[in-house]
Amino acid sequence: MTLLVTGGRILRPDHTVERADVRIDTDGDIDAIGDLERTERDQPLDAEGGLVTPGFVNAHGHAAMTLLRGYADDKPLDAWLQEDIWPTEAELGPEDIAAGARLAAVEMIRSGTTAFADMYFHVPELVDVIDEAGLRARVGHGVVTVGKDEAAAEADVQEALDIAAEYDGAADGRVRTAVMPHATHTVDTDSLERLVAGAQERGVPLHFHFNETESYLDPDGTGERPGAYADRLDLLGDSAWAAHGVHLTDEEIDRLADTGTAVVHCPASNMKLASGLAPVERLREAGVTVALGTDGAASNNDLDMFGEMRDAAMVGKLAADDASAVPASAVVEMATQAGADALGLPGGKIAEGEPADLAVVDLSGAHLTPEHDLVSHLAYAARGSDVRHTVCDGKVLLRDGELLTLDPATAKREAEERAREAVERAS
Ligand SMILES: CSC[C@H]1O[C@@H](n2cnc3c(O)ncnc32)[C@H](O)[C@@H]1O
Ligand SMILES: [Zn+2]
Numbered sequence: 001m002t003l004l005v006t007g008g009r010i011l012r013p014d015h016t017v018e019r020a021d022v023r024i025d026t027d028g029d030i031d032a033i034g035d036l037e038r039t040e041r042d043q044p045l046d047a048e049g050g051l052v053t054p055g056f057v058n059a060h061g062h063a064a065m066t067l068l069r070g071y072a073d074d075k076p077l078d079a080w081l082q083e084d085i086w087p088t089e090a091e092l093g094p095e096d097i098a099a100g101a102r103l104a105a106v107e108m109i110r111s112g113t114t115a116f117a118d119m120y121f122h123v124p125e126l127v128d129v130i131d132e133a134g135l136r137a138r139v140g141h142g143v144v145t146v147g148k149d150e151a152a153a154e155a156d157v158q159e160a161l162d163i164a165a166e167y168d169g170a171a172d173g174r175v176r177t178a179v180m181p182h183a184t185h186t187v188d189t190d191s192l193e194r195l196v197a198g199a200q201e202r203g204v205p206l207h208f209h210f211n212e213t214e215s216y217l218d219p220d221g222t223g224e225r226p227g228a229y230a231d232r233l234d235l236l237g238d239s240a241w242a243a244h245g246v247h248l249t250d251e252e253i254d255r256l257a258d259t260g261t262a263v264v265h266c267p268a269s270n271m272k273l274a275s276g277l278a279p280v281e282r283l284r285e286a287g288v289t290v291a292l293g294t295d296g297a298a299s300n301n302d303l304d305m306f307g308e309m310r311d312a313a314m315v316g317k318l319a320a321d322d323a324s325a326v327p328a329s330a331v332v333e334m335a336t337q338a339g340a341d342a343l344g345l346p347g348g349k350i351a352e353g354e355p356a357d358l359a360v361v362d363l364s365g366a367h368l369t370p371e372h373d374l375v376s377h378l379a380y381a382a383r384g385s386d387v388r389h390t391v392c393d394g395k396v397l398l399r400d401g402e403l404l405t406l407d408p409a410t411a412k413r414e415a416e417e418r419a420r421e422a423v424e425r426a427s
Contacts, residue, residue: 005391063126115137115343119182139167207240292309292338306383
């Protein structure tokens with residue numbers, strides 16, 4: 001059967017809105033857009049009174065950190081990681097990661113996210129959940145070598161490279177991999193060099209936290225800035241994407257632009273951990289692809305990309321001291337097309353020949369009335385709970401608010417139990 005998204009208005013890649021139906025072929029691609037006659041082969045999906053948008057792309061996060069939501073708030077990054085998060089993560093096993101990731105998938109699908117990037121551990125269990133949920137993702141094993149002996153560091157690097165090779169193309173091609181050193185200051189130089197060479201050999205991209213706080217700014221203790229250091233080690237490049245990018249010199253912004261490295265802005269996490277004001281307007285003006293990410297649910301504390309768009313627009317203006325900076329259209333682009341481009345994944349736009357990764361946003365709420373400007377509503381007024389349907393790769397994951405691939409009650413119960421037990425083990 002083909003799928004026919006009927007009666008809605010669609011958000012075009014140039015951000016114009018037009019009345020149109022969307023037919024999705026059996027391969028999961030958008031086959032036709034326009035005033036389409038329903039045939040007996042079409043299974044309808046009602047978009048009347050809704051806006052059909054590209055599915056949102058959450059370009060940086062740690063899905064299973066849903067288990068640590070609300071566990072340790074109101075601290076800066078280093079204290080938060082060292083005192084609370086890392087000791088508890090040390091207690092998480094593969095089944096915990098599956099439970100946390102399943103809860104994240106419920107939250108993402110319900111709020112219209114169809115693709116995400118994930119840096120964490122126990123990646124095979126995460127991949128199984130992505131397959132089950134029907135989502136699309138770019139995943140990698142996060143490597144940290146500080147505080148580890150040589151053998152443990154070596155094992156971590158090898159695991160990241162093995163995972164990148166083994167799982168690329170899993171879940172019918174919806175899962176792609178990347179090599180993911182945690183950050184330039186938490187992975188030693190030798191390991192970074194091995195990871196870069198391994199990524200190049202395997203033809204997969206690199207992803208890492210970058211210049212998030214002042215602790216990042218002297219990665220190898222020589223005084224060399226992280227931008228120059230990362231460039232010298234070949235971490236930067238047009239298939240790499242860097243999370244946060246808060247504390248950047250003009251020279252580093254130019255370097256990111258020249259190398260084609262994308263940056264994922266994580267406004268809620270940056271504000272909550274008081275990491276700083278990212279120079280989003282300057283990055284965009286320099287020609288850097290800027291995507292949007294929630295980071296983990298423990299530093300956000302949700303995975304709703306509508307909240308992220310609103311935060312990005314608001315804090316972008318504050319950072320630039322300019323109310324016209326980071327406008328609505330920019331954050332919608334960051335949450336869709338730029339995210340897909342940064343991750344090297346298909347999707348991010350509603351157009352013929354593109355994979356059908358989309359969300360239908362119900363416009364009937366009082367908070368979305370009147371309809372002067374639907375791009376403005378997406379950025380400033382809509383919420384994840386306004387999403388009526390979510391479709392990924394042509395498969396309906398959420399229909400009329402009901403999850404079709406996962407059982408939310410079971411996902412919540414399991415995550416609740418596993419989170420409680422992990423915290424008890426850690427304390
Ligand atoms: C080694 S897997 C990924 C690792 O990153 C940690 N993490 C979560 N949020 C942040 C952040 O904002 N900056 C740096 N590191 C972060 C997560 O807890 C995992 O340990
Ligand atoms: Zn992160």
